[in-house]
Amino acid sequence: MTTAPAPSEYQLIGLTEGGDAGDLLIGLDQKQGRIRLQALISEWLRMENLVVLTGSGTSVSAGGKTMANLETAVFKTIEALSDIPASIRPIIEARRLSVDLAPLDGDPIGFEAWLSFIANALFVAEAPGSPFSAVTWPSTPTPTAADLRWFVDRLRMTIFAECALSLPDTGPAASPATIAPQLAFLSKLVARDSNLGRTHLFTLNYDTLFEQALELLGIQYFDGFTGRAAARFDPSVYGLDIYYPGEVAEGRVRRFDKFLHFYKLHGSIHWFEQGSEMRARHPDLTPFQSYASLTPAQKASALIDLAGKTSSVGILPTANKFAQTLTMPYAHLFRSLQVRLGIPQTFLLVLGYGFGDDHVSRIIENALMNPSLVMLVIEPNPNSPVIERIRRYKDLGKRAFVLCPTNTAFAAAKFKHATFDDFARTVMPDVQWLDDFLRLRRFEKQIAASETKSDTDTEGADG
Numbered sequence: 001m002t003t004a005p006a007p008s009e010y011q012l013i014g015l016t017e018g019g020d021a022g023d024l025l026i027g028l029d030q031k032q033g034r035i036r037l038q039a040l041i042s043e044w045l046r047m048e049n050l051v052v053l054t055g056s057g058t059s060v061s062a063g064g065k066t067m068a069n070l071e072t073a074v075f076k077t078i079e080a081l082s083d084i085p086a087s088i089r090p091i092i093e094a095r096r097l098s099v100d101l102a103p104l105d106g107d108p109i110g111f112e113a114w115l116s117f118i119a120n121a122l123f124v125a126e127a128p129g130s131p132f133s134a135v136t137w138p139s140t141p142t143p144t145a146a147d148l149r150w151f152v153d154r155l156r157m158t159i160f161a162e163c164a165l166s167l168p169d170t171g172p173a174a175s176p177a178t179i180a181p182q183l184a185f186l187s188k189l190v191a192r193d194s195n196l197g198r199t200h201l202f203t204l205n206y207d208t209l210f211e212q213a214l215e216l217l218g219i220q221y222f223d224g225f226t227g228r229a230a231a232r233f234d235p236s237v238y239g240l241d242i243y244y245p246g247e248v249a250e251g252r253v254r255r256f257d258k259f260l261h262f263y264k265l266h267g268s269i270h271w272f273e274q275g276s277e278m279r280a281r282h283p284d285l286t287p288f289q290s291y292a293s294l295t296p297a298q299k300a301s302a303l304i305d306l307a308g309k310t311s312s313v314g315i316l317p318t319a320n321k322f323a324q325t326l327t328m329p330y331a332h333l334f335r336s337l338q339v340r341l342g343i344p345q346t347f348l349l350v351l352g353y354g355f356g357d358d359h360v361s362r363i364i365e366n367a368l369m370n371p372s373l374v375m376l377v378i379e380p381n382p383n384s385p386v387i388e389r390i391r392r393y394k395d396l397g398k399r400a401f402v403l404c405p406t407n408t409a410f411a412a413a414k415f416k417h418a419t420f421d422d423f424a425r426t427v428m429p430d431v432q433w434l435d436d437f438l439r440l441r442r443f444e445k446q447i448a449a450s451e452t453k454s455d456t457d458t459e460g461a462d463g
Contacts, residue, residue, distance in 0.1 A: 011404050047346065052202065058181070062165050078154050080296040161291050161302075164207070176438070179438065186210070188429065211282070243255055270283060334363070405417035
C-alpha cells in the first residue's frame with residue numbers, strides 16, 4: 001500500500017488566478033510545494049534591486065526579545081533599581097495599564113513610539129530656551145527634568161544590556177541546517193549574481209548579530225560610518241562600491257561579490273554621540289553573555305557596572321522624535337529606505353517584522369505604489385493580523401505575498417515553520433559557498449585543537 005505524500009507545511013498567500021487572495025501552494029505535497037516556493041524565491045532574488053527589512057524576530061534564536069518581551073524585561077529591571085525616582089514608577093504603571101486595556105480600548109502605541117514620547121518629554125524639559133520646565137502625565141506625579149534624565153539614561157542602559165547579544169559559536173559539527181541563521185541567511189543573500197544591484201539590508205534591531213555574522217563570513221559592507229577607531233557617520237559611503245583591481249594591461253575591474261549595504265534604522269548598541277557627531281565603536285559583549293539569565297533584581301544590581309560604563313546613546317528609537325527626525329543619521333537612513341523602495345524592479349523581503357511601527361509600515365505601503373515592486377513577508381503565525389494586511393493588497397496584482405505555515409503544521413509544531421531560522425536555513429535555496437565556509441571553520445578548529453594539544457604535550461615533557 002502506497003502512502004500518500006505529506007501535504008506542504010507552508011502557505012504562500014497572494015493573488016491567485018481567480019483574482020482573490022489565496023494559497024498559491026494549495027494542493028501541493030511537501031516536495032512539490034518546496035520546489036515551487038524555492039523557484040519563486042530564486043526568481044525574485046534575481047530582480048535588479050534587492051531590499052531586505054528585518055525586525056526583532058530575526059534575533060530571537062540568539063536570545064533576543066520581541067518588542068513586547070523587551071518592554072516587559074526593561075520595566076522589571078528599572079523598577080528593581082534602588083534609586084528609582086518616585087515619579088517614574090507611576091509612569092511605568094500607566095504604560096503597563098494602557099497595554100493591558102488594549103483589547104478594550106484599541107491597540108496602544110508601540111513600545112518604540114512610547115519611548116519616543118519619553119525622549120521628547122526630556123527634550124522639552126531640558127532644551128535651552130524651552131518655555132516648559134516639566135511635562136505632566138495624566139493621573140501621575142509630574143516628573144522633574146532630573147527624573148526624566150534618570151529615566152532615559154536607565155532605559156538606554158537596560159535596552160543596551162538586553163540587546164548585547166553574541167552570535168552562537170560555529171562548532172565543528174555545524175551544518176547548513178544547524179548553523180546560526182544569520183550566517184545561513186547572509187551567505188545565501190550575497191550569493192546572487194554580482195552583476196545585479198547590490199543588496200540593501202535594513203534592520204530595526206539594536207543588536208549587532210548581523211555585523212558579527214558579516215565579519216565572520218568575510219562579507220564587506222558599508223553601514224554609513226567611515227573610520228575604524230571611532231567611526232563617524234558619513235552617508236556618502238552608501239554611494240561607494242568595492243571592486244577588484246584591474247589588470248594593468250587590460251584596465252578592467254571586477255566587482256567584489258561578497259558585499260552589501262547595511263542600514264540600522266533605529267540605531268545600534270555600538271553607536272554613541274560625541275559632540276554633535278554620531279560615532280560607532282563595537283564594545284566587548286562578553287560580560288553580557290549571562291545577563292539574560294539573571295532575575296530583575298540581579299540585572300538591576302549588575303546594570304550600572306555593565307552598561308553604565310558604555311557610552312552608547314544611539315539605541316533609543318528616533319523615528320518619531322521631533323528633536324532628531326530631521327537630523328542625521330536617522331533622517332538619512334529612513335530616506336534611504338524610501339528611495340530604495342521606489343527603484344524599478346525591486347524585491348522587498350520582510351523578516352521578523354510584525355508591522356508594529358507605523359512610520360516604517362507607512363513607508364512600505366507607500367512603496368507598494370511602485371508598479372514593479374514585489375514584496376514577500378515571512379510570518380510564522382498563520383493567525384497573525386499581518387496576513388490579513390497582505391490580503392488587502394490583492395488589488396495591487398501579483399506583487400504582495402506572505403509565507404506562513406498551514407494551520408495544520410502550526411498546530412503540530414508552533415513557530416517551527418516560516419520563522420527567520422527556518423527560512424534562512426531550509427527555505428532559501430542552498431549555495432555552495434555556505435558549505436565551503438563550514439568546511440573552513442572545521443579546518444580552523446582542527447588546527448587550533450592540534451596546536452593546543454601540542455602545547456600541552458610540550459608542557460608535560462618539560463615538567
